[in-house]
Amino acid sequence: MILQVEGVGKQFGGLQALSDVTFDLPEGQILGLIGPNGAGKTTLFNCINGVYSPTTGRVVFRGEEVTGSKTYAMAHRGLARTHQIVRPLNELSVRENVTVGACFGREGHGLHKANEIADEIMAFVGLAERADQLAGSLNVGQKKRLEMARALAARPYLLLLDEVLAGLNPSEIAHMVSIVRRIRDERGITIIMIEHVMHAVMNVSDRIFVLDYGKQIAEGTPEEVANNPKVIEAYLGDPELAERLMSE
Amino acid sequence: MSGWRKYTGLIVTLLIVLLLTFWPLITGKDITRETIFTILLSVALASSLNILLGYTGYVSFGHVVFFGLGGYVGFYLLSVQGWSLWIAMLAGGAASAILAFLLGKAILRLRGGYFALATIGVNEAMRAFINNFEPFGGPVGMTLNFQVYRDYGGPAQALWLSFYMLAALTIIVVIISYSVRMSKFGLGLLAIREDEDAAEVMGVIAPNVKTWAYVLSAIIPGILGVIFFFKNGNIEPAPAFRLHFSIEMIVMVMLGGQGTVLGPVLGGMGYQSLRGYLLTSPLFKNIQLAVAGALLLIIVLFVPAGVVGWLRQRFPALRRVLQ
Amino acid sequence: GGGNTNNEPAAANNASSSSADTSSAADTSTDEAMPEAKTETVVIGFTTSQTGSQNVSSVRQVNGLMQWMNAVNDAGGIELSDGTKVTFEAVTYDDESNTDRVQELYTRLATEDEADFLISPYSSGLTAASAVIAEQYGKVMITTGAASDDTYKQGLTTVFQAYTPASRYLTGAVDLLESLDPSVKKLAFVYENSKFSTDVVEAAKSYAESKGYEIVLFEGYDPETTDFGPFINKIQDSGPDAILGGGHFQDGSTFARQLNEKNIDVKFFTLLVAPPEPDFADLGDAAVGVIGPSQWEPLAAFTPESAQEAGLEWFGITSDEFVSAYEANYEGEEPSYHSAGGYVAGLILQKAILDADSIDPDKVKAALEAMDLLTFYGHIKFDTTAEAHGLQIGHSMVYIQWQDGDAGLAKQVVWPIEGATADTLYPMP
Amino acid sequence: MAILEIRDVASGYGEVQILWGTSINLEEGHLTSLVGANGAGKTTTMRTVMGLLKPWNGSIWFDGKDISNLSAHAKAEMGVVLVPEGRQLFTDMSVEENLEMGASPKRARDHVKKNLDLVYEMFPRLLERRAQKSGTLSGGEQQMLAVARGIMANPIVLMIDELSLGLAPVLVLDLFQSLKLLKDQGLTMMLVEQNVQMALAVSDYAYVLAQGKVELHGPSRELAKNEHVRSAYLGL
């Protein structure tokens, strides 16, 4: 198991954003994390990578307890993430952004080696032509790829992707999905992805985990989850309604 | 050949500093030396501050505290304890570094305006404390007995000595500034400047990196303080911890272009030359402050990236030369 | 008005050369016309606090100095034995009452402007900063408006003090108090934290203690202080009979005003610097009874006759001449001791050049070291020992008090008894 | 009649030109979609219409008046309202204060009560969170609030950038339904939406933007059926 989440809960003032979330993640899996808005998905990421320390429960990463570690410590241990609302280092070039990931990530390379890694990763995600552009001037799709590239450059064991497909058009989504799959297949990196684009997440995940109001309501293969009435009610909505809207 | 080209930015900057250094030797005039002394001092201070302000993005409004504290510690050792200038300089630098380290652990947690205010607070608290601290002469400060200068070849010779040491330190600062800019450490600083939380998520140990940047930007002002007040012959709390001076340092960094190696050098030169001119110009001397303010305002409003930043934007071809 | 109008000094950058011939005589075209009437222009450098806390006193000091300079120049300069006429030219800048600026500007005066002699700025703090530069560049400097003793104990060799040193500023006040009321025992010292005032009160304190006084409060305030509330509360709490202290004009007059507003009862109140200034009268009631030490008063009578009596050489004009010339020059402004101090600094230099019969700095310095004379301002003599070279040892203070007389509020000399113009008003109203 | 006309507008950031003569007409009471690849200039178009960017060329007409050079707040006063990309909430204010701020234009002040009921009905989650600081809402909740605040302005023309960004599928459906309701009440809308299929399904008319120019436009239904359009521009 690369990651074990045991009874994790998080409270903000009077709000229980997460309660008693438990799951294990074997190495090499892609886990889809879905759930309605405000279900606590991002909060769960934040508890795993150390942005918040959980109010209850523990997080075990690669056999060691890491509950409440600092974010940079988690990065050094081999955990990388992207942000739902992108956070590029605006005044630095795309290459420098990616180099930061390589320099300070798990392997902690020197500048020279880190630059080589950055070049390779930028080519991989399709940002090579943008290497010398300032990160702030990228468009949404490119910024998402940049987030991805920075995380990958850290050579993580586990990658947390928070809505990397949001704001992308269908062809971009297809491209991004193939990248996600290749990350796992070619690099053996385990992935958890939060996503609202259903066809994509159903397509790429080995297993899906569903949160609602901070609680786990379902877990299983994409098919099992898609047909789970609780999930349909809380999250997917009435499939016929969609049909009806489109055919009107 | 290509090995050299990699360092063009550094070489250009060093050439400018060296030119300044040799100027008084060429003219052989005391006043040139005095003018260049003021300029080099500004260049060195601005370059040190730039490590924090330009690279890390933390606006220190009270950076003069390191200049003052270093100056006081060194001056005390020189004049009261009778130690040699060299040791006093080291002690001044060390005192500033230690203060920066302790402060770094504490106030660098604060962001943006809060940090800026905290540095003002630290400076004012330090000044008020020294004002009450009898071993350092309290409010009236300390005066160097002229006997001390004789150890360094008499007052006139001591002035030259101070100048050479300042020049050497300026060169060191420029090299440090360049090395930081080009290093992994520097990249970490830039990442912090852009988005500290995101940088941490990527693995930059921000608390440590920031603290070291702070320490690095404090050492040289500490040593410079010793040289400056040794040359001055006396030290008092008000001039040693003059808040206005801190702000002038920021202005210099800003004027030249923050976050670049060359910027603070040009900024320091430009600011001091302009000020020297205004102070003595018969036309402006009565309203020199207002004229300087108006010029500053124009720069802030219309050339916010500073000279170097503006040139880099305008002529991308010059980027290699203008680091 | 006490503005900085009439003394607008020579423009900054025009001091091209110190020994250039000037066109005072029509000898520029024809060499043989009057070959012996050579004119030397001596450049005198100094700064003025046109702005900042020392502004009032500094401007008066410079007014005095300029009056001397204009008088000498109008008279065709000083004539040396070889017939050379020495005239003077001033180069000055605004030091903003700021030590940093002082050092920068004196360096400029000593090098760029090639000043031959320097005069100090006003105040001990600024002067200490400028003295360092004078010494570093080996320039002879006459200090005035600067009484602190400390400066002269740092191994200086080219700096000469016109003022009575701080250590003798308030000792006379203690003597005066003792003569007025032997029953008084409790003193409070509240003083400005500056070189000068600290020197003054420390000397006065040990003098008072040696005379058996009890010091119930001894505390300094920062130069920018405008609110004396906390001190006044402390004074009230410690209940002294007499208050001594102060610092410079601004803080001193504020202190006096607030003490009066709060209706504090003291019998005897002495302040440094502020009371002798004519502007102190603006305080009205709050000024009545306040005593202050003065370097010079128009009423103090130093004359050629008194010089003869004391066996000293007399030099220069009389007090009356000084006052009337000053009032004529500066729109009726009454000179204060700072004005006289400025004038006498020039006078000392003039006498030294005459004695040296040269403008060579080394010779002038030797003449200064040998100087021992009486002027309208009093006795001038410098310490020549290595420990305190340049310290003034000839001159001493007089004490004035503001009294409400028939002609309204007026200053009276009350001490020393020999020179007194009125009895001391005691206790204070 | 077109209530809002964008005539041959050019615009961009700094010295970079993004729009190269874009023309769009919004018919009164219609829902118009603006689609195109990432970076095509959709957001830039909306920002220019709103006055957050100055048009370099061309003009913008609202209700027969040239509004090209008015500032954003003046346009909002007139009833042209934008729900921006990136939400732009008042993060330090509560949910309800945000909604109240939405009703700042004079024309909205009399309808606060009614509109508040409307948006709480559309987004019950907001009612639940009405006293929470909006900065701490989840991504999707923030998106709801942004849309709701736009509605509070009682707009004549409502422009929404990235309507369904980060919203759960169930909500997206509800939202589209609500939009249809609003449309039925006579509101004119312009929509940018990555879920192109859905967008074309609910809108009346659509513009396809590519590299800062309008490549194609026509009734949504026709575009949705056009195979060439589907493959070349919509990535379907």
Added chain:
Amino acid sequence: MDFLLASVIDGLLLGFVYGIAAMGLTLIWGVMNVINLAHGPIIALGMFSLYFIFSLLGLNPYLALILVAVLGLLLGILIYFVAVHRVIDAPHLSTLLATFSVNMIIIGLGTAAFTASPRNVEFSLGSFTVGSITLLGTRLVAAVLALAVTGGLYLFLYRTRPGRYIRAVANNRDAAELMGVPSAQILALSFGLGTMLAAISGGLIATFFPFTILAGGVYELKSFVIGVLGGLGNPVGALFGGLILGVLEGIIPTFMPTTWVPVLEFGLFVLILLVRPQGLFGARK
């Protein structure tokens, strides 16, 4: 005991005026995230305006204060449009330097025009003696006025539409603009209000202490301390912060030399920044 009481009362009365000065600073800071380094010189201009109106026009100082307030408001709006508006969205440093250059301009012109010699407003409301404590009339009136100003500002910010706009613009300028709020005008108004408060506090201070064009600097530094004590953008907090500072300034000298006051003051300031940067009373935004 009397001594302590007298010191506390002195401090308290002064604290009201500190509070107003700080309120101006913290309003501008809270609303536009601008640390106004021209605050000190504006306080000094307040002093000079009152002085001139009083001594040239012979107006009662408290009537003059109304004029001073209006002038302060207008000056602030002017400064905003000339120096701040262009850089309001730029990084922190730009606004700091922009306001600092205004500081230099005011001080530069001020010294040229007024010289650095101290001025005094020769005005007194006499004093009242209660037991052994003497209270000055001018200070009592100043305290009352300070209370009134605080109340007015509070009501304005939290009970009026422009007040709400100010807070909205403070939070997200673009969004406010999209909601139909003329953000530039609102920012200018906020800046104007901030400088108006500075000018008022300057005017009040002028009725009890002598001053020069440089005199505002001290109050600017105090305002920083108070702003942090009371929490940014919170007018009531600023008033309380001012009172706390005033009382400290009164009490500390009863235990140690007065020159230690700034050491403790700034020490406390840094400490509060460290442990409670939102201020003792929490930043209300």
